Amino acid sequence: MADEKTFTLNCPLPIAPQKQVLLAHGGGGKLMHDLLERYVVPAFRNPQLEARHDGAVFRVGGARLAFTTDSYVVRPLFFPGGDIGSLAVNGTVNDLAMCGARPLYLSAGLILEEGLSLDVLQRVLDSMRICAEAAKVQVVTGDTKVVDQGKGDGIFINTAGVGVVEHGLEIGPARVRPGDVILLSSDVGRHGIAIMAVREGLEFESTIQSDCAPVAAPVLALVAAGIEIHCLRDLTRGGLATALIEIAETAGAHIRVEEARIAVEENVCGACEILGFDPLYLANEGRFIAIVPAACAERALGILREYEVSSQAATIGHVAESPARLVTLQTRLGTERVLDMLSGEQLPRIC
Amino acid sequence: MKFVDEFRDAEAARQLAAAIHGAVTRPWTIMEVCGGQTHAIMKFGIDELLPAPVTLLHGPGCPVCVTPVELIDKATQIAALREVIFCSFGDMLRVPGTRCDLFHVKANGGDVRVVYSPLDAVKLARQNPAKEVVFFAVGFETTAPANAMAVYQARQTGLENFSLLVSHVLVPPALEAVLNSPDNRVQAFLAAGHVCTVMGYEEYHPLASKYHVPIVVTGFEPLDILQGVHMCVRQLEQGRAEVENQYSRSVRPQGNVPARELMSKVFRVVHRKWRGFGEIPRSGLGLAEGYRQYDAEIKFGVEAYSAAEDSECVSGEVLRGIRKPTECSAFGLRCTPEHPLGATMVSNEGTCAAYYRYRRTRVELASSSPLQPVCRRDTSLACPERSGGTADGDASGTPPEPFRSRP
Numbered sequence: 001m002a003d004e005k006t007f008t009l010n011c012p013l014p015i016a017p018q019k020q021v022l023l024a025h026g027g028g029g030k031l032m033h034d035l036l037e038r039y040v041v042p043a044f045r046n047p048q049l050e051a052r053h054d055g056a057v058f059r060v061g062g063a064r065l066a067f068t069t070d071s072y073v074v075r076p077l078f079f080p081g082g083d084i085g086s087l088a089v090n091g092t093v094n095d096l097a098m099c100g101a102r103p104l105y106l107s108a109g110l111i112l113e114e115g116l117s118l119d120v121l122q123r124v125l126d127s128m129r130i131c132a133e134a135a136k137v138q139v140v141t142g143d144t145k146v147v148d149q150g151k152g153d154g155i156f157i158n159t160a161g162v163g164v165v166e167h168g169l170e171i172g173p174a175r176v177r178p179g180d181v182i183l184l185s186s187d188v189g190r191h192g193i194a195i196m197a198v199r200e201g202l203e204f205e206s207t208i209q210s211d212c213a214p215v216a217a218p219v220l221a222l223v224a225a226g227i228e229i230h231c232l233r234d235l236t237r238g239g240l241a242t243a244l245i246e247i248a249e250t251a252g253a254h255i256r257v258e259e260a261r262i263a264v265e266e267n268v269c270g271a272c273e274i275l276g277f278d279p280l281y282l283a284n285e286g287r288f289i290a291i292v293p294a295a296c297a298e299r300a301l302g303i304l305r306e307y308e309v310s311s312q313a314a315t316i317g318h319v320a321e322s323p324a325r326l327v328t329l330q331t332r333l334g335t336e337r338v339l340d341m342l343s344g345e346q347l348p349r350i351c
Numbered sequence: 352m353k354f355v356d357e358f359r360d361a362e363a364a365r366q367l368a369a370a371i372h373g374a375v376t377r378p379w380t381i382m383e384v385c386g387g388q389t390h391a392i393m394k395f396g397i398d399e400l401l402p403a404p405v406t407l408l409h410g411p412g413c414p415v416c417v418t419p420v421e422l423i424d425k426a427t428q429i430a431a432l433r434e435v436i437f438c439s440f441g442d443m444l445r446v447p448g449t450r451c452d453l454f455h456v457k458a459n460g461g462d463v464r465v466v467y468s469p470l471d472a473v474k475l476a477r478q479n480p481a482k483e484v485v486f487f488a489v490g491f492e493t494t495a496p497a498n499a500m501a502v503y504q505a506r507q508t509g510l511e512n513f514s515l516l517v518s519h520v521l522v523p524p525a526l527e528a529v530l531n532s533p534d535n536r537v538q539a540f541l542a543a544g545h546v547c548t549v550m551g552y553e554e555y556h557p558l559a560s561k562y563h564v565p566i567v568v569t570g571f572e573p574l575d576i577l578q579g580v581h582m583c584v585r586q587l588e589q590g591r592a593e594v595e596n597q598y599s600r601s602v603r604p605q606g607n608v609p610a611r612e613l614m615s616k617v618f619r620v621v622h623r624k625w626r627g628f629g630e631i632p633r634s635g636l637g638l639a640e641g642y643r644q645y646d647a648e649i650k651f652g653v654e655a656y657s658a659a660e661d662s663e664c665v666s667g668e669v670l671r672g673i674r675k676p677t678e679c680s681a682f683g684l685r686c687t688p689e690h691p692l693g694a695t696m697v698s699n700e701g702t703c704a705a706y707y708r709y710r711r712t713r714v715e716l717a718s719s720s721p722l723q724p725v726c727r728r729d730t731s732l733a734c735p736e737r738s739g740g741t742a743d744g745d746a747s748g749t750p751p752e753p754f755r756s757r758p
Contacts, residue, residue: 335397337393
């Protein structure tokens, strides 16, 4: 046993609050939320921003419009199931869809690194064009900048999008009510693992494809069918768990979900087991949840299942009658645990 | 998924839990050694399935947690050097040293990279001959063979710009330290299945007989852990203290012989400091004499550096199974994964992080301070009698409360 003189039960002093931006600030977890709350939101504070939704919805003249923006930095630029161009279009289209809007127009800001192959640029632009056509949006304005070699990862893209809201529904966390049902559009975790596998040279029996896809069509179909949608959220950075936690916190709701009802592809499960990841926190680029009153749930599922991107739609949980602001998960063993927001991105474990 | 789903089967888990309920006649305290097991217990809520008299304590088997602060400081010093590419497994990057962590070194321009295997670091060294590539060799016996292989390959190929910052620790000396502690409450161990996959379990026999403590080599899936607990409880109830192997699908008595041979070539047993324990004699691995040129501490002249560990953090007591995270007044309030006071709140496998992630609720956080324990029926620090207390209650004579889940 240890020498009593050197024996200590203690740990080092805590590190002072962050004074620099760390990579973990971009991970979609608590550090990022902290950054937004302390710096970004106070700088621009307004009611639209306070709604904490995927985009802003406002009235201009007689029309209700939705407006959103997103920046895309991904390495590698091309991956199974997508590329930075398809992400840049589908991501912004999906953010508009989460406002219940019909996407109309996009802008495209390109930041190109000196030395980028023009063939690569052409492939990315072609991909953006094909996705824009599929999503029925037009890229109507843009900007291009070039930075020194080493100052960018080949290409960064920012897209902003405008859509029109053609219904009277107020869609957002504030509308979530006890008794509402949580619908998940399809399986989760594929995009995160697809990127990780290419980036780190991990090989699996079959290639894991990203789920990158536009989801506006099934969402607009729900609206057209008169489904009373209370909240929508696409499950990008931070995954399903983070999206649920954000909604629970903003809405002041207790969301309960069942692990066994959440679809995860087998090879995604396998990759997660190896790396020590939880698929519920992995990024998706073509998945969303819809929160609707229980009375509409079956009809909504029927509509969602008519579209390929949401053909596996399922009920995964509900909003409980409880004052708690949290998300709990019923495990496969029947026990219940909290789903908590991570600090940043998941880190692979040691052993 | 094959080899996973069958070990998470709800019905089989209920049957095993029922068998444990049927076997228990008095309170027993069992320590699961490995942080991976702690994580699985929290993630799947396995302790909710156990009868009230069975208490699980969480052991020192989290390599991130037991790495002493001075080694983190050495890592940040080396990683900050301009000529160095510093490679590490991901979860070491957030562990605080006395001044900063590796993430901050990276944010300040240090070349710090997450790798998935030490052999990736060897590859990096080959690709960057003008750089010094250092791999942070942290872990128990589990990660030691791959790290040994990295150094072995480097020497075989004459690679000179590669080195290891070694912080390897060994399980059996830590178990002995737990058992020798005056505060010890542990009556049986679930030994770490993956450590035994490498090392076998012959070295546990002397411990079991010297301290009269059952040791069951156990896996990481819910059914593994429940079966391991059942095997421990059966031994305790019958008064036996033997080494048994629950994880027989992976573990052989002699372990992985070629891996052990390579380890013994490349490493030698050394005294090592543990966070929470202090220095434990012959409890770690360092590079053997013939491999000193690959020792980053020597290469970068940081062997002599030392740092004291002092703060309010009680992770040492958590690592030794004396306290639960929820028995710490800082837990969830001044100590969170974003601002950890100690390593047990940092790592994926850390006990405090597992409790924070799976057990803390917003309701409890908002409740009055200090926090009420959220998942233990047993909140006292009293040590049950080694023999197992009385037949109808714990050492204080009060029957334990049946388990209550969160409010």
